[in-house]
Amino acid sequence: MDIKVLDKEIQYLPGVGPRRAALLASELDVHTVGDLIRTYPFRYIDRSRLNRIADITPTMASVQIQAQVLSVRLLGKDGKPVENPGNRWGAVTRLVARVADESGETEVVFFKGIKWMHARLTPGSVWIFFGKPTVFSDRINLVHPEVDNPGGSVSAGVLTGVYPSTEKLKNGGITGKVMLRLMTEALNEALPVIQDPLPDYILAEKGLVPLSYALRQIHFPQDQTALSKASYRLKFEELFFLQLSLLKQKYIRSRAEKGILMPHVGKPFNDCFNALPYELTGAQKRVIKEIREDMRSGHQMNRLLQGDVGSGKTMVAVLTCLIAVGNGWQACVMAPTEVLAQQHFANISKYLQPTGVKVALLTGSTGVKARREIHAGLQDGSIGIIIGTHALIEDTVQFKGLGLAVIDEQHRFGVDQRSRLWSKNPGGIPPHILVMTATPIPRTLAMTLYGDLDLSVIDEMPPGRKKIQTLLVGENKRIAMFNFMKAQIAKGRQVFVVYPLIFESEKMDYHNLELGFEEIVRHFPLPDYKVAIVHGKQTSEEKQFNMSAFAAGRANILVSTTVIEVGVDVPNASVMVIESAERFGLSQLHQLRGRVGRGAAESFCILMRGDKVSRESQKRLELMCRTEDGFVLAEEDMKMRGPGDLEGTAQSGLPIRLNIASLAHDGLILSDARSYAVHVLDADPALDAPVNAPLKAELRKDKYTLRDYSKIS
Ligand code: ADP
Ligand code: MG
Numbered sequence: 001m002d003i004k005v006l007d008k009e010i011q012y013l014p015g016v017g018p019r020r021a022a023l024l025a026s027e028l029d030v031h032t033v034g035d036l037i038r039t040y041p042f043r044y045i046d047r048s049r050l051n052r053i054a055d056i057t058p059t060m061a062s063v064q065i066q067a068q069v070l071s072v073r074l075l076g077k078d079g080k081p082v083e084n085p086g087n088r089w090g091a092v093t094r095l096v097a098r099v100a101d102e103s104g105e106t107e108v109v110f111f112k113g114i115k116w117m118h119a120r121l122t123p124g125s126v127w128i129f130f131g132k133p134t135v136f137s138d139r140i141n142l143v144h145p146e147v148d149n150p151g152g153s154v155s156a157g158v159l160t161g162v163y164p165s166t167e168k169l170k171n172g173g174i175t176g177k178v179m180l181r182l183m184t185e186a187l188n189e190a191l192p193v194i195q196d197p198l199p200d201y202i203l204a205e206k207g208l209v210p211l212s213y214a215l216r217q218i219h220f221p222q223d224q225t226a227l228s229k230a231s232y233r234l235k236f237e238e239l240f241f242l243q244l245s246l247l248k249q250k251y252i253r254s255r256a257e258k259g260i261l262m263p264h265v266g267k268p269f270n271d272c273f274n275a276l277p278y279e280l281t282g283a284q285k286r287v288i289k290e291i292r293e294d295m296r297s298g299h300q301m302n303r304l305l306q307g308d309v310g311s312g313k314t315m316v317a318v319l320t321c322l323i324a325v326g327n328g329w330q331a332c333v334m335a336p337t338e339v340l341a342q343q344h345f346a347n348i349s350k351y352l353q354p355t356g357v358k359v360a361l362l363t364g365s366t367g368v369k370a371r372r373e374i375h376a377g378l379q380d381g382s383i384g385i386i387i388g389t390h391a392l393i394e395d396t397v398q399f400k401g402l403g404l405a406v407i408d409e410q411h412r413f414g415v416d417q418r419s420r421l422w423s424k425n426p427g428g429i430p431p432h433i434l435v436m437t438a439t440p441i442p443r444t445l446a447m448t449l450y451g452d453l454d455l456s457v458i459d460e461m462p463p464g465r466k467k468i469q470t471l472l473v474g475e476n477k478r479i480a481m482f483n484f485m486k487a488q489i490a491k492g493r494q495v496f497v498v499y500p501l502i503f504e505s506e507k508m509d510y511h512n513l514e515l516g517f518e519e520i521v522r523h524f525p526l527p528d529y530k531v532a533i534v535h536g537k538q539t540s541e542e543k544q545f546n547m548s549a550f551a552a553g554r555a556n557i558l559v560s561t562t563v564i565e566v567g568v569d570v571p572n573a574s575v576m577v578i579e580s581a582e583r584f585g586l587s588q589l590h591q592l593r594g595r596v597g598r599g600a601a602e603s604f605c606i607l608m609r610g611d612k613v614s615r616e617s618q619k620r621l622e623l624m625c626r627t628e629d630g631f632v633l634a635e636e637d638m639k640m641r642g643p644g645d646l647e648g649t650a651q652s653g654l655p656i657r658l659n660i661a662s663l664a665h666d667g668l669i670l671s672d673a674r675s676y677a678v679h680v681l682d683a684d685p686a687l688d689a690p691v692n693a694p695l696k697a698e699l700r701k702d703k704y705t706l707r708d709y710s711k712i713s
Helices: 002-007 016-026 033-037 112-118 168-173 176-190 200-206 210-220 226-254 267-275 281-293 311-326 338-355 369-382 416-426 443-449 474-492 503-523 538-552 587-595 615-626 628-643 667-683 690-699
Strands: 044-045 063-076 092-101 102-109 126-131 132-138 139-143 146-148 158-162 302-307 330-334 359-362 386-387 401-408 432-437 456-459 469-476 493-496 531-534 557-560 575-579 603-611
Touching: 002 176, 016 168, 033 176, 044 126, 063 102, 092 112, 092 469, 092 531, 112 168, 112 302, 126 139, 146 158, 158 176, 176 210, 176 302, 200 667, 210 226, 226 443, 226 667, 226 690, 267 311, 267 338, 281 302, 281 311, 281 432, 281 456, 311 330, 311 338, 311 401, 311 432, 338 359, 338 386, 338 538, 359 369, 369 615, 401 416, 432 667, 443 456, 443 667, 469 474, 474 493, 503 531, 503 557, 531 538, 575 587, 587 603, 587 615, 587 628, 603 615, 615 628, 628 667
Parallel strands: 102 139, 302 432, 302 456, 330 386, 330 401, 359 386, 401 432, 469 603, 493 557, 493 575, 531 557, 575 603
Antiparallel strands: 044 158, 063 092, 063 126, 092 102, 126 146, 132 139
16 A cells, blocks of 8 residues: 555656656656655754844854845956846856845855846845855855745744755746645655554664654654654664665575685694784784684685774784685685785795795786796695785686685775686685775775675774874975985985876876976985886886885885875885875875885875865864874765765765765764664574564665675675
């Protein structure tokens, strides 16, 4: 019954019709009555909270005033008035309206939608304006405020919902007032028959209000308390089903996918562990325990290991590999680039010495003869651990028994490439998987993007790491900065200089890189100084050559775009200079900063700031100077730029559209929803219990048939 009402096409709702239906579909993606009632206000007008114009100050985040239009001016490009524009609306670039309430006067300004605003803001009319105060020529005004009709409410409530809108919608007659009327119609039809996808026991256990109450109150709140309850319930519902759908796949897979049983810790693990020159951190121990539990569970491990740069992920990877070897299996470590693979090989070989386990390196540049030997060693099992690049997944590589694959910096490996590892074992037995990443994805986002992977976090740094001093410097200090670089180089240290390279402004950015490089070469001439440069237009041989020159200490300065290999270790580099730092995201700056501070020397990160940076940017860069916590920075980044923008995650996007919850702001609800979803699935993995029938029905909807981009098998 409810299905019928919710699926009813929106054009048959009284007051809509085919023309408005087409608009609702194209502008808001609303096709049915069900879609409409799930289109929530993004803001509420609270008439009890009007500001007085006289009280407005530029520091207020937003203000809401009810004011009468006194006069309207239309201005052209040159700032001169345009009288009677008639058919010359194109010549008008700005509309300025003087408005007043009983306390004073101010101006509202529009640069877009001028014709439409001109028709609405007739002198004498009264409106509610909502926006952020700005200062222009020493006067406060509101630029592009939202404009609402003060009599626009059709509800008795104090709070009136404001819906997403566009000029096309308004021109098509779907104003805020009309939306409220349509919503009333839709709710009156739907609410009496709507079925709650959350069973009663969940509402009771989580203290949530029922769906029909929540929908009524989200659209027409009777007061703030009811609105909060409604919004909490709807956010919980959204995030709960998101997690439930992701986790259910994981439960199904982990039951179906028999994993390789690795019951022992094994001798190689203990030999390595006992010879460690340091004590593992608490976080490393905890993570190893989590991994160990997975490997002896009889199910396949699919675990994401997150840890800031320098947190000691390599050690965890080594010990994990040794568990596999100790149980009679082989392990591989895949790195995204040749330089990284070499570095892993050098580090890991050191750790393996006390164990006698044989380790080899296989990359694109491995010679024919060596390659043949490695292939043979993998096939007869004499090589216990193999480290390499994409060369590892070539067809010719076969293992005797691959028990574990460690994948470093996962976002550079495609899903297809990873899945090819399966075919490497006789009989296609799936190995355990450990994906490592240093990109500090906020927990809320990781839980969503990798909802079907288990998450381990190393959230503690090894003791004794030196703080990296971060300084924010303007162009006027450039010469001082060069002198500082010289002083560091005189101490035998090396310096990174990084330029932003952004796709949209690529040409300009390369130009800046070239100018910057020339300037540095001028200030740091041969033979006293050697400067290397790495950028995306070089061939991979050129890149490799220059990178290696710097890594081996043959160059003092490395100038580059952001192509610097993620994870490359040059312990002797003590200074990271980042040009136009305001153009990088915080997470990206943090990654770059992590390139220094790896050796014994005191390290520095110098953020060069352009001359014109916004207050927001200045604040972000100051935060960068204050904290070295990658997760704090990632959270901040996400709040400011939204989840889609985080480095390494932009491509993957989010699995479903969130209508009301926000990953950036509703982290607590998300983790609650996730652990509750685990609780529900633990009790009833296939949701077969009659009480869970509504959950099962909800998950059958199209929107939950996710692209399974994070799945590795
Ligand atoms: P990541 O790969 O997470 O960036 P690494 O594994 O390269 O970090 O470790 C960074 C440095 O810290 C290495 O020199 C490593 O030897 C050292 N290290 C790792 N774990 C510890 C520990 N528990 N105590 C002291 N030093 C450690
Ligand atoms: Mg590393």
